[in-house]
Amino acid sequence: MVSRIHLTKDERAIIERVSQGWRQKLDQWTIARLALARSLQMTEAPSPELYPPLSGQRGGVELHPMQLIGEGRANELEDFTDLYCAMLSIYEGADLFEDEELYHAALQRHVRRGLAVLNEEWRDQSDLNRYILDEILVDRAKEADSGETSDGLGERVTRALGQIGVDAKLQSTSVGPRLTRFSYELPLLDDLDRLRRGQDKIGFALGLGDRKIDIAVGTSERTVVLDVPRPSTTWKTVNWPDIVSALDSPAASKMSLPICLGTSVLGEPLLIDLAEAPHLFIGGTTGSGKSMCLHSILLSLNHNKVLAPELLLVDPKAVEFAGYRGLPNLMGKEPVVTPDDAYRALNDLVDEMERRQTVFKELGARDISEALEKGARLKRIVAVVDELGDLFLNRREIEIPLIKLAQKSRSSGIHLVLATQRPEAATFPGLLRSNIPSRIALTVQKNAESRIILDEGGAEQLLGKGDMLVKFTGQQVVRGHGSRVLPSDISEILR
Numbered sequence: 001m002v003s004r005i006h007l008t009k010d011e012r013a014i015i016e017r018v019s020q021g022w023r024q025k026l027d028q029w030t031i032a033r034l035a036l037a038r039s040l041q042m043t044e045a046p047s048p049e050l051y052p053p054l055s056g057q058r059g060g061v062e063l064h065p066m067q068l069i070g071e072g073r074a075n076e077l078e079d080f081t082d083l084y085c086a087m088l089s090i091y092e093g094a095d096l097f098e099d100e101e102l103y104h105a106a107l108q109r110h111v112r113r114g115l116a117v118l119n120e121e122w123r124d125q126s127d128l129n130r131y132i133l134d135e136i137l138v139d140r141a142k143e144a145d146s147g148e149t150s151d152g153l154g155e156r157v158t159r160a161l162g163q164i165g166v167d168a169k170l171q172s173t174s175v176g177p178r179l180t181r182f183s184y185e186l187p188l189l190d191d192l193d194r195l196r197r198g199q200d201k202i203g204f205a206l207g208l209g210d211r212k213i214d215i216a217v218g219t220s221e222r223t224v225v226l227d228v229p230r231p232s233t234t235w236k237t238v239n240w241p242d243i244v245s246a247l248d249s250p251a252a253s254k255m256s257l258p259i260c261l262g263t264s265v266l267g268e269p270l271l272i273d274l275a276e277a278p279h280l281f282i283g284g285t286t287g288s289g290k291s292m293c294l295h296s297i298l299l300s301l302n303h304n305k306v307l308a309p310e311l312l313l314v315d316p317k318a319v320e321f322a323g324y325r326g327l328p329n330l331m332g333k334e335p336v337v338t339p340d341d342a343y344r345a346l347n348d349l350v351d352e353m354e355r356r357q358t359v360f361k362e363l364g365a366r367d368i369s370e371a372l373e374k375g376a377r378l379k380r381i382v383a384v385v386d387e388l389g390d391l392f393l394n395r396r397e398i399e400i401p402l403i404k405l406a407q408k409s410r411s412s413g414i415h416l417v418l419a420t421q422r423p424e425a426a427t428f429p430g431l432l433r434s435n436i437p438s439r440i441a442l443t444v445q446k447n448a449e450s451r452i453i454l455d456e457g458g459a460e461q462l463l464g465k466g467d468m469l470v471k472f473t474g475q476q477v478v479r480g481h482g483s484r485v486l487p488s489d490i491s492e493i494l495r
């Protein structure tokens with residue numbers, strides 16, 4: 001007898017959420033098949049620990065493999081069992097043709113993992129065709145070999161430069177995850193003006209559409225650096241496991257709260273010290289990769305279990321931080337989800353800040369670093385607030401504890417990370433702005449929104465999906481690519 005694919009109540013809810021988001025009505029089989037395709041597209045098998053065998057689930061779903069992959073259909077052409085069994089055998093490194101039960105368990109694991117990923121990736125505003133194109137049909141082989149995709153691009157850039165009258169000599173090419181950097185020597189000083197004036201024409205010659213080339217003056221004589229965005233099919237995704245080791249590097253060991261946001265445009269880890277920031281404001285339109293950015297911050301803060309700060313998580317959507325329930329350093333053991341609770345929790349942090357100032361005075365310490373050296377048993381605290389705009393709409397007074405914390409909590413080791421998809425003057429009012437000098441802008445819709453976040457434009461031209469501009473206190477804005485965090489990366493830190 002063919003066993004069923006069992007899904008939990010939560011997974012049923014994912015199917016329902018996702019099926020409602022698509023314009024055309026899709027049945028649960030189609031969504032489960034998309035989930036299966038998404039999981040099979042990943043390079044590693046889903047772990048049996050994360051997706052243990054399930055039998056009938058209360059409130060869950062039972063899928064029959066016949067409807068999922070045509071298993072057992074009378075018409076052979078509609079039965080894909082052998083194909084799936086072969087693929088799963090390769091994934092699992094076992095001959096699943098020998099054991100139907102193991103085969104169905106593997107099928108179940110893939111559908112379940114695929115649903116978890118789909119849940120993360122699916123936005124209610126997403127377009128089905130776009131989603132399938134970008135996430136399911138994307139050519140990973142091409143993506144992995146981004147070096148090859150730059151072949152010919154240098155020649156085309158040089159030709160375009162010639163067409164605007166700049167006879168530049170290509171000196172070097174570096175391929176980053178999404179952009180290729182070309183360094184040129186300009187024989188004539190006037191070429192620099194010609195190049196700047198012709199910036200849009202070069203983009204036009206290369207067929208970049210609304211993606212923009214960045215031009216910067218290089219560090220050696222008469223050199224300029226051109227960052228040319230490549231088509232998304234050639235991007236190399238920055239996955240969290242690829243960059244996590246940066247948190248064990250000598251540079252990170254000198255930081256009190258090291259955070260790896262992703263990579264620079266050339267693929268080097270992008271590290272910042274939140275303790276130096278000392279607070280962060282993150283803005284970006286929906287789907288720009290803001291949540292992924294927050295997850296990279298939270299995973300970074302929890303990377304070293306001994307040094308991990310205490311965390312206050314405010315999550316008005318009540319889904320984004322659910323995966324952190326049960327973290328030992330999570331204040332209140334649960335993310336805070338209502339505006340009233342958020343207001344209370346932030347006021348408690350203000351009290352804690354004041355209590356710490358008294359402790360420092362007694363110890364003769366100026367700040368938390370000195371107090372720790374003098375033996376105080378204190379931990380740094382990081383409050384991460386998602387959807388700040390929603391909180392302000394529901395409970396405007398929340399601004400008061402936030403401003404107090406932003407103004408005074410640096411020395412007491414309490415740091416704020418505030419995120420919003422509505423970067424507006426009302427969401428980032430003057431007193432918060434002046435006390436939160438470190439900012440991250442993901443893609444925004446308008447130049448004015450970029451200015452609210454960074455005090456300068458540019459974020460409206462980012463490429464989406466974690467492409468970011470980072471302005472770290474007192475430094476120049478740098479561009480980076482955020483890392484992609486999967487639910488399994490989050491569950492890993494709870495182990």
Ligand SMILES: Nc1ncnc2c1ncn2[C@@H]1O[C@H](COP(=O)(O)OP(=O)(O)OP(=O)(O)O)[C@@H](O)[C@H]1O
Pocket residue numbers: 120121122123237238284285286287288289290291292293421465466467481482483484
């Ligand atoms: N760094 C990244 N690398 C690759 N893909 C990414 C990255 N960041 C985001 N994405 C893609 O974009 C989708 C949306 O990302 P995310 O959920 O972080 O957006 P968001 O800005 O938080 O949106 P919302 O405000 O609607 O929650 C992800 O599901 C993923 O497919």
